Amino acid sequence: MIALVPWPARLDAGTDTVEIPARTAVTGPDDDVARLLQIIAPGTGIVAEAAADPMIRLVVDEAAAPASYGLVVDATGVTLRYGDEAGLCSAIATLRQLLPPWTFGAAPLPGAPLTLPHVTITDAPGFSWRGQHVDVARHFMPLDTLYRLVDTMHLLKLNVLHLHLTDDQGWRFPVTALPRLTEVGSWRRGSRHYWEDTDDGTPHGGCYTHDQLRALVAYAARRGIDVVPEIDLPGHVRALLAAYPEYGEDAPREVSTV
Numbered sequence: 001m002i003a004l005v006p007w008p009a010r011l012d013a014g015t016d017t018v019e020i021p022a023r024t025a026v027t028g029p030d031d032d033v034a035r036l037l038q039i040i041a042p043g044t045g046i047v048a049e050a051a052a053d054p055m056i057r058l059v060v061d062e063a064a065a066p067a068s069y070g071l072v073v074d075a076t077g078v079t080l081r082y083g084d085e086a087g088l089c090s091a092i093a094t095l096r097q098l099l100p101p102w103t104f105g106a107a108p109l110p111g112a113p114l115t116l117p118h119v120t121i122t123d124a125p126g127f128s129w130r131g132q133h134v135d136v137a138r139h140f141m142p143l144d145t146l147y148r149l150v151d152t153m154h155l156l157k158l159n160v161l162h163l164h165l166t167d168d169q170g171w172r173f174p175v176t177a178l179p180r181l182t183e184v185g186s187w188r189r190g191s192r193h194y195w196e197d198t199d200d201g202t203p204h205g206g207c208y209t210h211d212q213l214r215a216l217v218a219y220a221a222r223r224g225i226d227v228v229p230e231i232d233l234p235g236h237v238r239a240l241l242a243a244y245p246e247y248g249e250d251a252p253r254e255v256s257t258v
Helices: 030-044 085-098 143-155 210-221 238-243
Strands: 010-019 056-060 069-074 077-082 115-123 131-135 160-164 187-189 203-205 226-230
Touching: 010 069, 030 056, 030 085, 069 085, 077 085, 085 115, 085 143, 131 143, 143 160, 143 210, 210 226
Parallel strands: 056 077, 131 160, 160 226
Antiparallel strands: 010 115, 069 077, 069 115, 187 203
């Protein structure tokens, strides 16, 4: 049984399977081949090498509609047909779902055959903005969580990561001219009040560096995902005011509780 999420516009399934050898030829534009292998090689163990009959073929179709793709698996191997980067990324995502479940691991399963069902798929997205919102301002998430999220988004063909970076609860990215935004504004103590000491006195929070955010954006882009940052100003600025109270009103006021 073939299970794909989301279901493609058209799918014609065959009855046979084909086994892809771990060492096989992959043909197509160099950067596209590199993108494919970057995504599927860790779990499958596929290594591209020269061969007379390539079993994985990437074909650019200039007549293809934007973001559309075609995927054919038959006795000769796998053919991905696409017209642009978005189509390629979707085709790779579908190929990943067709691969055996063990290929989602961090390394190949020794001795397991890399089999694919015979299938012909044509597909295109129904919506141009297919987004996922992540509120790291209120609940800081470590980078490895965001990378795993990007991998899952790609698999499901989501293409926009809305990253909520600032709010009352925390300021998550550095501003060179205002260092206290992350030194102070990205941390709070205790579990009930913002930036106040409670009985446990444990700091909560964190932030990302410029380089970490650049790397995440680049990683997402290779998977067809745009990162859209949310900087929540002029509202929801308690993290900013904790770091730079001079930007607030002159009269003192109570800090909100949760």
